[in-house]
Amino acid sequence: MFSNIAMAQMEPDFILSQDEINRSPLISYRATLAYEKNLPTYSNTVQLMWWLQKADIERLLYYDDLIPVSLDYANGLVDEYAPLSSVAKIDYLNATVALRQGNYQLALGFFQAAIEKAQRIGDNALFIRAKGDYSYTLSQTDAYSNSITHLKEAYLIAFANNDLGLIAELYEIYGSIYSYIEDNEKAEEYYLKALERYEKLGYQVQRADALYGLATIYRDWGKPQRAIDKYNLYLEQVQVFENPRQDFFGYYGLGTTHQIVGDCTAALKVIQQALNYPGAGDFKAELYKSRALCLVKQGNYQQAKDAHKNATVLIEKYPELIGTTWHISLFYIEAQIANGEGNHERAYTLMHRYHQQHKQLIEKRNSEKLSQQRMSLEASLRQQEKSLMPSVEEINALNAARQQDNKSLRYSVYVLATILFAILLIAFVMQLRANRKMRKLSITDELSGLFNRRYTFEYLRSLLDEPENEKHNFAIAMFDIDNFKQLNDAFGHPFGDYVIRQIAKIAQSQLRKGDVFGRIGGEEFMCVLPRTDKKQALFITERILEKIRTQKFVAKNKEHMPIKVTMSAGIASINATNRQNNGLYLQADQALYEAKKAGKDCIVCAQDKTDET
Numbered sequence: 001m002f003s004n005i006a007m008a009q010m011e012p013d014f015i016l017s018q019d020e021i022n023r024s025p026l027i028s029y030r031a032t033l034a035y036e037k038n039l040p041t042y043s044n045t046v047q048l049m050w051w052l053q054k055a056d057i058e059r060l061l062y063y064d065d066l067i068p069v070s071l072d073y074a075n076g077l078v079d080e081y082a083p084l085s086s087v088a089k090i091d092y093l094n095a096t097v098a099l100r101q102g103n104y105q106l107a108l109g110f111f112q113a114a115i116e117k118a119q120r121i122g123d124n125a126l127f128i129r130a131k132g133d134y135s136y137t138l139s140q141t142d143a144y145s146n147s148i149t150h151l152k153e154a155y156l157i158a159f160a161n162n163d164l165g166l167i168a169e170l171y172e173i174y175g176s177i178y179s180y181i182e183d184n185e186k187a188e189e190y191y192l193k194a195l196e197r198y199e200k201l202g203y204q205v206q207r208a209d210a211l212y213g214l215a216t217i218y219r220d221w222g223k224p225q226r227a228i229d230k231y232n233l234y235l236e237q238v239q240v241f242e243n244p245r246q247d248f249f250g251y252y253g254l255g256t257t258h259q260i261v262g263d264c265t266a267a268l269k270v271i272q273q274a275l276n277y278p279g280a281g282d283f284k285a286e287l288y289k290s291r292a293l294c295l296v297k298q299g300n301y302q303q304a305k306d307a308h309k310n311a312t313v314l315i316e317k318y319p320e321l322i323g324t325t326w327h328i329s330l331f332y333i334e335a336q337i338a339n340g341e342g343n344h345e346r347a348y349t350l351m352h353r354y355h356q357q358h359k360q361l362i363e364k365r366n367s368e369k370l371s372q373q374r375m376s377l378e379a380s381l382r383q384q385e386k387s388l389m390p391s392v393e394e395i396n397a398l399n400a401a402r403q404q405d406n407k408s409l410r411y412s413v414y415v416l417a418t419i420l421f422a423i424l425l426i427a428f429v430m431q432l433r434a435n436r437k438m439r440k441l442s443i444t445d446e447l448s449g450l451f452n453r454r455y456t457f458e459y460l461r462s463l464l465d466e467p468e469n470e471k472h473n474f475a476i477a478m479f480d481i482d483n484f485k486q487l488n489d490a491f492g493h494p495f496g497d498y499v500i501r502q503i504a505k506i507a508q509s510q511l512r513k514g515d516v517f518g519r520i521g522g523e524e525f526m527c528v529l530p531r532t533d534k535k536q537a538l539f540i541t542e543r544i545l546e547k548i549r550t551q552k553f554v555a556k557n558k559e560h561m562p563i564k565v566t567m568s569a570g571i572a573s574i575n576a577t578n579r580q581n582n583g584l585y586l587q588a589d590q591a592l593y594e595a596k597k598a599g600k601d602c603i604v605c606a607q608d609k610t611d612e613t
């Protein structure tokens with residue numbers, strides 16, 4: 001019990017691949033049969049698989065009598081647990097049997113069922129084969145525009161799957177349909193393609209089939225010698241299979257070809273050979289027709305009538321053939337017999353009937369041809385679209401990637417630009433700060449923190465040069481620490497420096513925003529006072545001197561004794577009517593000199609010509 005379950009789950013070892021079967025059908029068949037004795041040990045499902053493999057090889061080898069037997073066994077094993085793949089194969093094999101028996105409507109129904117199931121279970125190989133054979137069956141019932149559509153569909157999938165064997169099978173069907181619509185060049189091209197593939201793959205049965213198809217094209221194309229050569233090649237090829245059904249087809253082809261070219265001696269001989277083999281009824285009907293035509297030619301009307309009758313009986317077994325060439329050619333043959341027998345009126349009626357129906361058939365074929373071409377074109381377009389799809393997808397993907405890249409690039413550029421901008425900004429700010437620092441350093445006196453001499457004089461110059469200052473009063477005050485040398489000498493230079501720094505602080509605290517107090521020498525300072533008249537300048541200067549005078553400067557090394565420091569100052573000013581400012585500094589300096597001379601710790605104002613005070 002346990003081993004049965006295990007065996008059912010594993011793939012049974014009799015299973016052969018389609019390629020193995022195609023390359024060595026006889027060996028495969030024998031190998032399959034060798035497992036028959038073990039069948040009872042297998043589960044139903046596995047047994048079903050075995051019968052289906054057997055039936056499928058029988059299909060390939062044209063063991064047409066055996067296929068229904070195998071299918072009966074297979075059907076007996078189908079229960080609710082039977083895999084859909086097996087049921088689909090049964091449908092396909094039933095369809096093949098019906099097709100070979102010329103039962104086209106039944107075949108179409110089974111093929112359709114197989115196609116649907118194959119599609120449902122995703123069995124591409126079965127889908128392609130069933131679709132191809134469905135298409136071939138349709139072509140046999142003159143519905144070849146529809147047929148071509150299905151064939152294209154099957155071909156696209158076979159092509160996508162790169163199944164070389166199935167592609168070759170479809171090439172064969174293409175060939176047969178092209179032959180049917182009398183496009184012989186195309187038909188030859190497809191059969192040659194199929195033949196080449198089969199030779200490469202080493203598929204002998206299929207190679208024989210392609211040879212047969214090619215021979216038939218040459219026969220109908222009016223190239224009898226080529227046809228005879230190919231039929232003979234076919235017969236040689238099928239010898240190995242020892243299957244009279246295959247021999248039948250070879251002799252059938254040869255017989256009909258001999259008849260077409262008017263070699264009735266050879267034709268009648270070969271036709272008789274063919275009729276001795278088992279073969280499909282509709283093909284046998286054709287043989288009887290050929291025989292009838294040869295007998296008419298030979299003036300043997302009675303036997304011709306018998307042959308015609310045999311053909312008619314066989315054709316009438318196939319209702320779907322009514323109205324097709326297979327059927328209406330019977331009128332033509334009957335007319336030939338009637339004519340030979342001198343029954344001209346009947347011959348005329350039959351010939352007229354034949355021509356009427358033949359004309360209709362040609363018209364139908366032509367319109368079918370047009371629609372076939374249209375559909376073929378549409379299918380080609382769809383094929384092109386399909387083949388373009390990967391490219392389209394690729395292009396879309398590339399575009400998306402490019403857009404993404406652009407987005408990333410834009411983002412990167414944005415980030416880089418931001419970083420660059422930030423760097424530049426930082427650099428700019430740093431530069432600005434450095435410049436400011438440099439500027440500050442360049443205009444500042446290191447010791448006191450006051451503006452230096454250069455800046456103080458520049459500032460004075462700029463104020464004097466401003467035209468609007470011409471309307472205003474303007475003053476400068478020069479300051480000099482009294483007896484500074486003594487302070488340095490008595491308390492040391494650091495104390496002197498400290499005094500300078502303190503004076504700078506005190507002076508700045510007494511000034512307005514626009515006033516500039518700069519150190520222009522060792523212990524010399526200059527104060528620039530815009531919009532200030534002499535009186536105001538005097539007041540400001542006095543305030544500064546007073547602050548310093550009262551400030552207690554402490555020397556650390558002298559027991560923190562407060563030291564008195566004083567300053568002298570000289571003021572010079574100009575007003576709106578006196579713009580002779582070039583000597584302003586000299587005037588102030590002179591005034592300072594006079595203050596020193598006057599005893600220090602005082603202020604002297606330079607006198608200008610307009611100043612009365």
Ligand SMILES: Nc1nc2c(ncn2[C@@H]2O[C@H](COP(=O)(O)OP(=O)(O)OP(=O)(O)O)[C@@H](O)[C@H]2O)c(=O)[nH]1
Pocket residue numbers: 447480481482483484485486488492493494495496497500521522523596600
């Ligand atoms: N500590 C210190 N001393 C300085 C600085 N610059 C100049 N001096 C000193 O200031 C002194 C100025 O001396 P003088 O020109 O004789 O003037 P004074 O002693 O102030 O005499 P009067 O101007 O007449 O009151 C010098 O001894 C300089 O060395 C400085 O930056 N720091």
